[in-house]
Amino acid sequence: MICAPVMAETAEQMLGQMRKAKELGADLVEIRIDYLKSFSPQQHLEVLIKQSPLPTIITYRPTWEGGQYDGDESRRQATLHQAMELGADYIDIELKVADEFFSSIQERSPKRPKVIVSSHNYENTPSAEEIGNIAARIQATGADIVKIATTALDITDSARILQLIAHSQVPTIGLAMGERGLISRILCAKFGGFLTFGALESGIHSAPGQPTLRDLLDLYNFRQIEPDTKVHGVIGNPIGHSKSPHLYNTAFKKAAFNGIYLPLLVDNVANFLNTYSSPDFTGYSYTIPHKMAGLECCDEVDPIAKAIGAISCMIKKPSDGKLIGYNVDYLGAIAAIEEGLGGSSSASNGSVSPLAGRLFVVIGAGGAAKALAYGGKEKGARVVVANRTYEKAKDLARKIGGESMPLTELNDFHPEDGMILANATSVGMKPNTDATPISKEALSRYSLVFDAIYTPKWTRLLREAKETGAKVVFGTEMFLNQAFVQFEKFTGLPAPKDLIRETLARNT
Template sequence: MASKSSVLVCTTLQCETMEEMVKSMEKAKMEGADLVELRIDSMCFSHISDVAKLIKQRPLPVIICVRLKSSGILHRGDVKKTCIEVLGLALELDADFVEVELEVASDFAMVQYINKRSASKIIVSSYVHGGIPSKEDFSHLVACLQSTGADIIKLFTDVVYITDLAQVFHLLSHCQVPLIACAMGDRGLISQLLCPKFGGFLVYGSLRSEAVPGLATLVSLRQVYNIEYINVDTKVFGLIANPVGHSKGPILHNPAFRHAGFNGIYLPMLVDDIREFFRVYSYPDFAGFSVGIPHKEAAVGCCDEVHPLAKSIGAVNTIIRRPSDGKLVGYNTDSEASITAMEDALKERKVANLESSHTSPLAGKLFVLVGAGGAGRALAFGAKSRGARVVIFNRHYERAKALALSVSGEALPYEDLERFRPEEGMILANATSVGMQPNTNQTPIPKGALGAYELVFDSVYTPRNTRLLQEAEAAGAIVVSGVEMFIRQAIGQFNLFTGEAPEEFMRKIVLEQF
C-alpha cells in the first residue's frame, strides 16, 4: 500500500439555518470529511452573533466563506460591508480557515482584520468563468492571488473539455504556495481525484444526499478511491468514454488495486476527442485505459501498436502505455469475454450436443447481432471464430453491411429485426446501449419476437437485469447479463494493467456491488 498523502477532504455546505448547518457538519464528519466549507452567504440569520455560535459549535475544522454574489444574507444592504464583517468575526474567533475572494482581499478593512488575526489561515480565491484561460492569463491570476500574502490560494474554473485540466495539473505541481483547484462539471471530476498526485491542498467531495456534477461523494473518495493513499507515484488508469457516469469500473478496479498492493487509481474520464486526449495526456504515469462507447473504433488509430485480434476486429477496449518506451498498445478483451460467457451458459444448461470438448456450442448457430459499433464488432468476430453464422442488424444499415462483409455474414435492415425468425434456437446479442440506465424501460427487440432464441445476451450491465433479459427469460431463453462480460473483460484488462488480476476477489466485488 502506498504511503498516506497529506491531502484534506472537504465538502461545501449551503444551509439556510444554523441548526441545519450544524446537522450537516455532523453528517459530513460521519461520511469522511476532514473539514467543511461553510457558505455563510446561504444562511438566513437575525444577527451576526449567530455566526459566532456556529463557529463555536463546529464539530470539525471549518472554512468560513462568504460569496459576494449570493442569495442569502447578502441580497440586501451593503454586500461588501456585510461580507467583511462576517469574515472579520470569523478571524477574531480563530476559525480554522477563512476564505476571502480576491476582490475583497485588498479592501482596507479586510486587510486590517487579516493583519490582526492570530490563528486562522487565509485562503484567497478567484472564480474563473468562461473556461480555462490561456497559460499567460492563468499565471497572471495566480501571481495576483499570491501577492495578497495568502496562506493558501484557490481557483475555481469551468471546464469545456477534459484536456483543459492539464493546465490545472501543471499549476498544482508548480505553485509556490498551497493551492486548491476545482474544475466544475462532469469533465472536471479528475481534477479532484488526482489532486493528491499533483500536490493540491484539498479535495472536494459531496454529501451522499447532495450529488454534485464533477464531484465524487465523500464516501466514495474514502471507500472507492482511497484518496488518502494517492500520491506522486500513483499510476493513473481510467475509462475513456462518453457518457461515463454509468461506469462501475472504479468500484471494481480500485479495490482490486488495493487488494493486489498496487499503487494505482482508476477514474471515469469523460472524453469528447480521444486523439486530443492522448496528445495532451502523454504523461508516463497515465499508464492504462479502458475504452468505452463511442471511442472503441477511433482508439485503434490512437495506438502505436495494436494486438492482431483487436486489429482484425477494428476496435480497441484496452490501451496500455508500455513503460519501456511510452508507446500506446491496443487490445480487445471484449470479444473473448462475451463469447466465453455465452459458451459457458450453454454448456451449463447442457443444451449443446458437442461432438468433442473442443467444439464451441455456438458452432453452426445463427448468431443475431444488434449493433455494429465497437462492442458489436467484438461480438461478430468472436462468433465467427467459433463457427457461428452471423446476421447483423444496425440502425445505420451501411455499418451493418460493412461489418457483415468483414465476418462473411449477412446484414439486414433494422426494421426487419422484429419479424426475423428463419429458424428456432438462435442466439441474440445486443451490442447497443438500448436499455442502459437511465432508459431502463427500453429494449432493442419486442418481447413477442424472443421466442425463437435459445440464448439472449445483453452487453448492457447497468442495470444488471435489463428489460431485454427479463422478457427473454420469461420467453424461456437462457440469459447472459452484460455483468458477466464485464467481469471477464475487466479481469483481462487488469492482467494487462498490472500483470496479474485477483480473479476471485474481482468476481466477488462485482457480484456484491452490481
C-alpha cells in the first residue's frame, strides 16, 4: 500500500490534504497530529478520524523520536487511547514505550485498531543482526505491524532493510531514509513490505528521501511491481538530475515488460554490485563518475568498451550471472554530431563520415570523453583532448592517437576555423548552470558545438555557441540514441523510439 503523511497546522488543512491524498491514489493516510497547532484531542480527533476519506494511521510522534510533540508522555498516550476508541484504523507507538502502552490497553475492546510499533534511527543503518534484534523486540511487545526506519549512509544499507522485509513473518514496514535509501522505499513492493510512504508534494515530506505519491505511481509504476519484477537503474553520483527513470519506466510499461528502473546513488560500484547480486538485479546504465569503475567490475567487456576504457551499460547474463559491459555512448554521441554536420553514420551506409578529416576537440578525459574521442577517431577525425588534469588528457590522447592540451589553453587554441567541439564534462550541469568550460569568444572558431549534458537542454555553452553562429547538438540526442540501444539490451524488445523521444521532451 501507499500511505500519504498528512502534516498541517489545522484540522481543516489536514482534511484538505486527506482529500488530495485520495485523489492522487493513496491507500491510507498517516495523520501526524504532532504537527497540529493548538491541538485539542476532544475537538480535533473525532473530526480527523471520522471525516477522513481513507483509512487512518494516527501518529503523535515525540521529539525524542524525531517528531514535533514535546509535552507530557502520559497525556500523549491518553490521546492515542482516545484515537483507538474513535475508530482509527492503525495507531503508531514507539518501541521505547510500547510495553507501557500495551499494558494500558490490555483490558480494552478486542476490536481495537492494529498497532504499529516503530523504531527510528536518524544516524545510520545498523547491522543485519542488530536490525533483526530490533524486529524481534518489536514483535515481543505484541505489535501487529513492525516498523523499522533507518538512515542510509550508503545505498548498500537499503539491502539490509529489504532483507528484513523479505524474511519477516509478520507485516513489516521497512525503509531507509535519505537519498541513498530511495531503493528501499520503492522495492519494498517487490520484497513484500506492508506499505511505503508517498509525500503529497515535492519537498514536503515526513522523512528525508521520501518520494512523492505521484512519482511512486506515475514514474516508478509502483502498482505494477511484483516479486519477479526485474530491477534496472542508472549508477552515478550525483544522480538526482537523471531523466533515465522517466524514459525507461515509461517504455517498460508501454512494452508490458516486467521491470523497474531506478536512480542509484552509488559511492562504490563494487560494493553495490556485490550487495545486490540476486538474479533479479539485471541491468544498469552508468554515468559520471562510475563509467570506468563499472568496467573494472565486469566479467566480460565488449571490445569497443575495452578500447574506450569505460562502460555505459552493464547486463547480467541470466544463464550464469556474469556481468557484461558495453559502451553505447559513442554510438549516440557520434551519430548526433554527424547528423548535426548534415551527414549520416558511415557505419550505416558505407559513405565517408562528415567527421573525417575535421579537427575534433573533446573537453574531458572521463568515460564520456573517452567514448567521444574513440568515436571521433574511428570516423577519421583529428582528435584533440583538453582536460583540467593534463596527465589524463595526455593518457587518453596517446591511447587513441590524438593530441592533448591543458584545459587552461583551450581559449587560445586556434589552429584553424570550423573546428568541432564536444564537452564531455559536467561543467554547466544543473544546478551549476552558469558555468561553461570555454569562453564565448573562443567559440567563434567552431562550426559545431556538442554538449553531453542534457539537464538543462540549453546549457550556457550551447546558448553562447548558437549566439556565435555555430550549429549546436544537444546532449538529449546522444542520450536518446544510447537509450534506444540500452532498452533493447535490457528487454530484448524493440525500443518504442517515438515514446522515448516524447517522454524526454516532456521532462527536459
